[in-house]
Amino acid sequence: DIQMTQSPSSLSAYVGDRVTITCRASQTIRIYLNWYQQKPGKAPNLLIYAASSLHSGVPSRFSGSGSGTDFTLTITSLQPEDFATYYCQQSYSAPLTFGGGTKVEIK
């Protein structure tokens, strides 16, 4: 199975900060990497698919990059509604696997 490692597991940031979350796969997954946002008590929302494609309706301050084994999610100017937990997921091969999550908190 492909292991997904996210870092950091949590971070504190101010509104307006640039935030970067990384995700590393245990083997190459080419571009098959998705990012989700989850707020407390809610289902996850798809942000980015195929490493860098912004899902419909997602603000342009979110962006993704990477290929192979190393990926990043960047939020260019953190907004109050962005405080949440973010997960990466590989869709390269079954069993699909998620990273452990990154909780973004208000500083």
Next chain:
Amino acid sequence: QVQLVESGGGVVRPGRSLRLSCAASGFTFSTSAMHWVRQAPGKGLEWVAVISDDGSNISYQDSVKGRFTISRDNSKNTLYLQMNSLRAEDTALYYCAREYIAMALAATACDFWGQGTLVTVSS
């Protein structure tokens, strides 16, 4: 609009069975692959299983293989998860999710999720 509504969760003793359902509406269910994803209380997301649009292709997480069965009834727009030999570690909120396919990239993701149904396995 797309709606996914899970049901069938509850409290069950270890070793017993439970069947979850996910009623879909607002899209053509029969042309979408579907997933089950779970989340233990206070923990991260764990993918459970996927079924193709016509039910011919299925994959499972290793920890549920042989105990869980994913299925679908396209005439009823409903996805199922039959869970047998339940264990304490199966305790989680179970989400169903629709698979999105980015054809040009041959990439998939889960673009719509239900609100989940809670399964608690406890003696």
